[in-house]
Amino acid sequence: MNETKPMNESKKEKWIKAEHQKAVQIHWDNLDRIRKLHERQTTKIYRIYSFQISKEKLESDLDYEDGKHELSMELIQKEQLNHCIEVADLQKEIDKNPFEKSVETMRKNSDKEMLSKKYDRLFNKNKKAKEVNNDKHQ
Secondary structure, X not given: OOOOOOOXXXXXXXXXXXXXHHHHHHHHHHHHHHHHHHHXXXXXXXXXXXXXXXXXHHHHOHHHHHOOOHHHHHHHHHHHHHHHHHHHXXXXXXXXXXXXXXXXXXXXXXXXXXXXXXXXXHHHHHHHHHHHHHHHHO
């Protein structure tokens, strides 16, 4: 059983791999954020529906004509409206970085060719700056 060991990764390869993983993790974190916001939306939409059922029961009550349930009806409508506004606000939060945009960003930020060029720009620039500093001090 002669297994070949993978070649030692260079600093550049390790950096690219780490940056790639960061970009993917940011995407996964965003998907988790979107999922949680959707769950909150679903709960609020269900509450709006539940309030509607209560409202319809009150309307069908024989005492409704006497105005006994008018305050209850107003409170139900206010709660429904509040939940509608909250659902819209949650959607705005989702729309700040929706799934499609998250995927696009992840693909762009995890592209190994782009990361290779970025590494060269960042670390060659630092290398040149160190050389200049060393030349000044000599």
